[in-house]
Amino acid sequence: MKEMTLYSMPSSGNSYKVRLLLALIGRDCAIVDVEDSSPEIAAAKAAGRLPFGKAPVLELADGRLLPESNAILMWLGQGTAFIPGDAYQQAEMLSWMFWEQNQHEGVIAVRGALLFYPSRKTLATPERLAELLERGYGLLQILEDRLAGRDWLVGESLSLADLALYGYTHTAGSRGQYDMSRFPAINRWCDRIAALPGYIGLYD
Incomplete structure (x- = not known):
């Protein structure tokens, strides 16, 4: 099974907070840079990798696509100390x-x-x-x-x-x-x- 892939806009705070959580929890993830107005973001849109037309999007190992930065944080944060138990x-x-x-x-x-x-x-x-x-x-x-x-x-x-x-x-x-x-x-x-x-x- 392939690893996760994050379609990430390097200059975006929304993409950055996902990369930051990945770093803090030590989770491996391939990163595909899709900067604003770049050929790469146009290609990702054309390939259907950005369901809402913007980054970030986390592609799970099974191929499912998870858009929206805070939804991604919630998915990655499951089972970690970053989600309170209460x-x-x-x-x-x-x-x-x-x-x-x-x-x-x-x-x-x-x-x-x-x-x-x-x-x-x-x-x-x-x-x-x-x-x-x-x-x-x-x-x-x-x-x-x-x-x-x-x-x-x-x-x-x-x-x-x-x-x-x-x-x-x-x-x-x-x-x-x-x-x-x-x-x-x-x-x-x-x-x-x-x-x-x-x-x-x-x-x-």
């Missing part, structure tokens, strides 16, 4: 993961993308960037308030919620040009994740 804490973890995709990603990641990808420069109007900046600060403050006085988002240890939100939060300053000096608890949390055994960076 039912309430599991639900709490999921609530942060849903919030990450429903609220956080659509602002923090979008502003970063408008500033980072040349193909999206025409969409980066001053008005749009200003709106995303204001909304982003509000979302980051929610995260800051949660992390004030605690190490992790749920319970007393790292969970999938932390990895899901780390994906785009840790580049909010460098890509999104948010002033991250306003969020000391987030910065300490990012440092804790970066110090984990097996940690890899966005481009590692």
